[in-house]
Amino acid sequence: MTDWRLKDSVDSILLRTINGERAITFQNYTEVDIKTGAQRVASAILTVNAGTQNHIGFRTGALPVIIKSRLINQAGSTRIDYSAQANRVFSGGTVIPICNPNNITQQPILMQAWHTVTPAAATGATVTYLQPFPILSAGVNAASRIGADTLGLEYVLAPNTDHVFTIANPGTGDAVVHWWLTYFEGEPDLP
Secondary structure, rough: OOOHHHHHHHHHHHHHHHHHOOOOOOOOOHHHHHHHOOEEEEEEEEEEOOOOOEEEEEEEEEEEEEEEEEEEEOOOOOEEEEEEOOOOOOOOEOOEEEEEOOOOOOOOOOOEEEEOOOEOOOOOOOOEEEEEEEEEOOOOEEEEEOOOOOOOOOOOOOOOOOOEEEEEOOOOEEEEEEEEEEEEEEEOOOO
């Protein structure tokens, strides 16, 4: 049996919405993930000398990770390349702090990251899921967003997996690089 008061209330809300007196709002996943405390931010400033590479080690925890966006800024070189591989072992490095943009609701942070790691040789299990992405500069400064510029382009990473992100400098001049990453840590709502 339908409660007539509920129907009247829904009809009233719809009518007021159509007349511009009320609004129905929607949130994207990143907004929801931030409010539930499951969105993360990691960043590091690195020096990548001309003709060399710097590697970032990224280890997912017991939950999948969905990379929402990467931002890479560089100053000093005409070009740097960024690539990503899964199932690649690494060692060493300096810890990259992982932050939660919600300082009220905190979910446990399971993922870990390090910069200036030493990757092992790629094996048959290694999967390259981001081919070298060039960040070019006619002068000495450049920036690129990888992921957020194409709506819905997200990278879904398996739990308990090692990843190596490589920043190579084939350009002229040493580069100071700011690497920034935001991701959701948890089960996706679709398989």
